[in-house]
Amino acid sequence: MKKPRYLELEGRSFGYYLLLVILGCFIATGLAAFLYMEHEGHWVTRMDNQIVWGTPHVFAVFLIVAASGALNIASISSVFGKAIYKPLAPLSALLAIALLAGGLAVLVLDLGRPERVIIAMTYYNFKSIFAWNIILYNGFFAIVIVYLWMMMERRFNQYSKFAGLFAFLWRLILTTGTGSIFGFLVARSAYNAAIMAPMFIVLSFAYGLAIFNIVVVAAYSWSKRELGAALLMKLRRLLGLFIAAGLYFVAVYHLTNIYITQHHGVESFILLGSGDTNKIYMKVFWLGQILIGGIIPLLLIYAPALKGRTSMILASSLVILGGLSQMYVTIIGGQAFPLEIFPGKEVIESSFHDGVVNAYSPSLPEAMLGLGGVAIALFLVVFAIKVLRILPQSLADREIDPHYSEPQPAA
Amino acid sequence: MSDDQAINRDRRQFFGMTAAMASLAVAPGVFLSQVKSARAVATQAASDQNRWGMLIDTSKCASGCNDCVTACNKENGISGIHGTATDAQWIRKVTLRDKLTGYVQSLPLLCQHCENPPCVDVCPTGASMKRADGIVLVDKHICIGCRYCMMACPYKARSFIHEVLDEQKAVAPRGKGTVESCTMCVQRVDANRGEEDKTKHRDPACVEACNNNGHKAMWFGDLKDPNSEIVAELQKHGGQQLRPDLQLNTGVRYQGIN
Numbered sequence: 001m002k003k004p005r006y007l008e009l010e011g012r013s014f015g016y017y018l019l020l021v022i023l024g025c026f027i028a029t030g031l032a033a034f035l036y037m038e039h040e041g042h043w044v045t046r047m048d049n050q051i052v053w054g055t056p057h058v059f060a061v062f063l064i065v066a067a068s069g070a071l072n073i074a075s076i077s078s079v080f081g082k083a084i085y086k087p088l089a090p091l092s093a094l095l096a097i098a099l100l101a102g103g104l105a106v107l108v109l110d111l112g113r114p115e116r117v118i119i120a121m122t123y124y125n126f127k128s129i130f131a132w133n134i135i136l137y138n139g140f141f142a143i144v145i146v147y148l149w150m151m152m153e154r155r156f157n158q159y160s161k162f163a164g165l166f167a168f169l170w171r172l173i174l175t176t177g178t179g180s181i182f183g184f185l186v187a188r189s190a191y192n193a194a195i196m197a198p199m200f201i202v203l204s205f206a207y208g209l210a211i212f213n214i215v216v217v218a219a220y221s222w223s224k225r226e227l228g229a230a231l232l233m234k235l236r237r238l239l240g241l242f243i244a245a246g247l248y249f250v251a252v253y254h255l256t257n258i259y260i261t262q263h264h265g266v267e268s269f270i271l272l273g274s275g276d277t278n279k280i281y282m283k284v285f286w287l288g289q290i291l292i293g294g295i296i297p298l299l300l301i302y303a304p305a306l307k308g309r310t311s312m313i314l315a316s317s318l319v320i321l322g323g324l325s326q327m328y329v330t331i332i333g334g335q336a337f338p339l340e341i342f343p344g345k346e347v348i349e350s351s352f353h354d355g356v357v358n359a360y361s362p363s364l365p366e367a368m369l370g371l372g373g374v375a376i377a378l379f380l381v382v383f384a385i386k387v388l389r390i391l392p393q394s395l396a397d398r399e400i401d402p403h404y405s406e407p408q409p410a411a
Numbered sequence: 412m413s414d415d416q417a418i419n420r421d422r423r424q425f426f427g428m429t430a431a432m433a434s435l436a437v438a439p440g441v442f443l444s445q446v447k448s449a450r451a452v453a454t455q456a457a458s459d460q461n462r463w464g465m466l467i468d469t470s471k472c473a474s475g476c477n478d479c480v481t482a483c484n485k486e487n488g489i490s491g492i493h494g495t496a497t498d499a500q501w502i503r504k505v506t507l508r509d510k511l512t513g514y515v516q517s518l519p520l521l522c523q524h525c526e527n528p529p530c531v532d533v534c535p536t537g538a539s540m541k542r543a544d545g546i547v548l549v550d551k552h553i554c555i556g557c558r559y560c561m562m563a564c565p566y567k568a569r570s571f572i573h574e575v576l577d578e579q580k581a582v583a584p585r586g587k588g589t590v591e592s593c594t595m596c597v598q599r600v601d602a603n604r605g606e607e608d609k610t611k612h613r614d615p616a617c618v619e620a621c622n623n624n625g626h627k628a629m630w631f632g633d634l635k636d637p638n639s640e641i642v643a644e645l646q647k648h649g650g651q652q653l654r655p656d657l658q659l660n661t662g663v664r665y666q667g668i669n
Contacts, residue, residue, distance in 0.1 A: 040574065041572070041573045041574035041575060041587050041588065042497070042571065042573045042574075042588075043492075043493045043497045043573035043574045048496035048497045048573070049496065049497060049498075049499075049500075049561070049567075049569075049570050049571060050496065050567075052558040052561040052562060052571060053558060053562065111555050111556045111557055111588070112554070112555065112556015112557070112558070112571060112572070112587070112588030112589055112590070113554065113555050113556045113588040113589060114555075114556075116553070116554075116555045116556075117555070119536055119553050119555055120535055120536055120555050120557075123536040123537055123538075123553050124535070124536070124537070125531075125534055125535060125536060125537040127532050128532065128533050128534055128535045128559075129533070130533060130534075130535035130557065130559050131535040131536070134535060181559075184533070185529075185533075185562055185563055186529055186563070186565065186657060187529060187562070187563055187564060187565035187657075188562070335562070339565065339566075339567050340654075341520070341565065341566055341567065341653055341654065342507055342653070342668070343654075344509065344510055344511070345507040345508065345509055345510060346507070346508050346510055347505055347506070347507055348506050348507065348508050348515070349504075349505065349506035349517075350503060350504070350505045350506070351480075351495055351500065351503050351504065352495065352500050352503045352505075352520075352567065353495065353496065354503075354505055354520070354567065
């Protein structure tokens with residue numbers, strides 16, 4: 001195994017510029033959506049006083065959770081000493097920073113008063129998990145940037161293991177904070193559960209790795225650099241493990257709720273579509289989160305007949321769709337189910353939509369803002385790998401696999 | 412002009428300048444101390460010697476009567492703009508039916524002014540706050556419009572302002588992109604403190620309207636004053652919280668929910 005040689009992308013091809021232009025267009029439409037919503041007020045979206053967090057939050061929370069997961073490859077190499085992943089550690093850190101930037105951009109631009117973001121940084125209520133998250137997000141940027149710097153600067157390489165350990169611990173706390181945004185909410189039946197924090201951590205492993213896999217394969221295919229089969233197989237199996245672990249946590253969360261009588265209402269709402277005319281959350285849960293985001297990717301990963309890149313990319317793409325579905329069910333489904341203000345009573349009349357399943361469907365500006373955040377993250381990566389030495393020149397097995405052995409010539 | 416005259420002129424100018432600069436330096440201080448003393452009067456009102464609360468007798472709350480809602484909207488300048496899904500509602504009427512007995516009743520629902528408000532816990536900037544006298548408010552100057560308080564409130568008491576507002580009431584400033592809820596007509600509560608004649612004290616608009624129309628289903632008062640009417644009524648007939656399991660110790664209590 002040799003020391004990897006990092007090299008910027010040449011980035012002068014038509015395809016490279018086309019990719020930047022496409023991502024730039026998505027960013028521009030996202031910004032246009034933001035200006036429209038900010039100027040008119042949120043009534044132009046489908047968010048209202050019932051569904052207060054809509055599609056922008058689905059994208060924002062997904063990107064933030066995926067950001068911490070994207071750091072996994074770096075953590076596995078620095079903290080757990082897996083040498084084969086070491087050459088990819090800088091890309092892992094870069095992707096983590098970029099995804100967090102994209103997610104936070106969406107979150108901030110969807111605020112009622114986005115120009116007051118400085119207030120969020122200067123006025124802290126330390127009992128608020130949201131306030132803690134603001135510190136955790138800013139800290140994540142700082143720590144991962146330092147970590148990346150220590151990996152890229154030869155003189156500081158020796159400290160990168162320590163920085164990597166610190167970044168790993170920070171990301172665990174960060175995703176605990178993100179999950180606890182929901183876990184700490186006592187009012188709503190779908191939340192108010194300690195398992196939200198570890199569940200978000202395990203789900204982040206899969207979401208972050210799925211995006212990472214696609215970025216690696218795209219970067220190496222399009223730049224015509226070598227990408228070894230052994231590395232791909234490891235990434236593929238790791239994704240399978242994370243998907244299975246995520247499904248386990250989702251199962252425990254629902255089984256606990258099914259056992260507790262108080263939560264039967266919300267469980268039959270999500271799992272069976274009770275009270276939901278179009279059974280939208282039931283469909284998004286079973287088809288989107290479980291089938292498309294869990295079972296099909298597992299089959300694609302573990303089916304003995306499938307070993308190529310295509311099946312891995314397909315599995316990774318489905319995990320991303322499943323992740324967005326999970327966020328939709330968690331965030332919007334959790335709000336669509338009515339608040340239990342009067343246990344044992346049914347609301348037969350209210351001017352404020354009490355006691356009914358709240359209607360919601362994404363509006364165009366919300367979707368544009370959310371996709372704009374994805375584009376910001378990808379644009380940052382595509383730009384950074386051209387100007388910084390992030391990508392190893394080759395990821396061929398003979399270069400990076402410590403267990404690599406030359407194929408024996410036929411006798 | 413002799414040298415002495417020139418020196419005197421310079422001295423006069425010097426003294427004049429010094430006096431002007433001293434005035435400039437001192438004036439803001441004098442002005443600010445006046446502002447400070449004016450503020451001191453205002454902050455005196457929110458004392459933890461009081462805990463403002465309400466009691467609602469649902470058996471007296473008439474089905475179909477909306478006077479409390481109308482009065483609140485008028486007092487605080489709330490009006491329908493883009494429909495019930497996005498319009499602000501600080502108080503609303505709700506009709507309930509018991510799932511077992513089928514008993515139907517009607518009641519007003521508003522911010523419960525909890526002692527331990529979840530909206531205050533979750534607010535990242537501290538814009539959601541509880542005054543010393545128990546009234547839960549939103550500081551519109553530092554609300555960033557994240558809506559986390561709306562996620563956290565068990566009573567759905569809060570509204571987000573979804574559009575530009577015109578013609579606001581001076582007593583109830585509101586703003587696009589911020590969250591708001593019932594203030595217990597804090598403008599009236601604070602005005603009462605300067606009025607020694609208790610017969611001139613005004614109840615919140617909803618309570619006043621309910622009394623004026625003769626239903627008398629709502630009481631407002633100081634839960635810490637053993638001589639107040641609301642405490643007497645609570646001691647006589649009790650009063651329950653909504654979602655008592657959450658142990659928020661609400662400042663709004665109900666009678667007759669069964």
